[in-house]
Amino acid sequence: MAGETLNHQRAKALIQIAVETDPATVRLIRHCPRCRDTGDQPLLAAINRAALEYRLPTGDRADVALLGRDDDVRVIVEVRETHAVPAAKARRLKVPWLEVSAEDVLTNPYRWTVIREHGLPGWRCRGQRARDEGLVMRVS
Numbered sequence: 001m002a003g004e005t006l007n008h009q010r011a012k013a014l015i016q017i018a019v020e021t022d023p024a025t026v027r028l029i030r031h032c033p034r035c036r037d038t039g040d041q042p043l044l045a046a047i048n049r050a051a052l053e054y055r056l057p058t059g060d061r062a063d064v065a066l067l068g069r070d071d072d073v074r075v076i077v078e079v080r081e082t083h084a085v086p087a088a089k090a091r092r093l094k095v096p097w098l099e100v101s102a103e104d105v106l107t108n109p110y111r112w113t114v115i116r117e118h119g120l121p122g123w124r125c126r127g128q129r130a131r132d133e134g135l136v137m138r139v140s
Contacts, residue, residue, distance in 0.1 A: 008063075008081040011102035012052050014109035015064050015077055019043070019050040022110075028098070029113040030123055037127055040111070044121070047074055058092045079105065080115055096120045 018026050026043040047066045054065030054073070064077040076097035078085045085099050096119035100112040 011079045011105040016050040018109040
């Protein structure tokens with residue numbers, strides 16, 4: 001936590017509160033990998049709690065680790081205030097992770113706009129799903 005801005009610390013705390021208070025209302029705002037439109041989806045299932053400054057097996061610290069029932073790390077949330085997740089750290093992370101804007105979290109702790117992500121389950125926006133289904137129907 002040394003060297004972190006106050007907004008960075010507040011955003012992490014708000015993420016923890018949102019996850020532990022009502023995880024069903026947390027929405028991830030993601031960019032469709034096919035068309036780049038945005039859409040939202042609920043936070044991944046089976047998240048029971050959030051731990052701040054969580055020590056990972058690599059020695060790195062996650063800003064926020066979203067943990068499952070057995071305290072297994074399900075997703076890492078990195079909060080961007082002044083800089084992005086360093087490339088070397090991103091390569092070492094062995095679990096799904098996402099990076100969110102501190103400013104966005106401070107504005108609404110239940111809507112996290114995903115800036116970067118790795119390893120999350122696949123997702124497409126509603127429009128792309130409809131286009132893909134239309135393509136399948138025409139080919140059939």
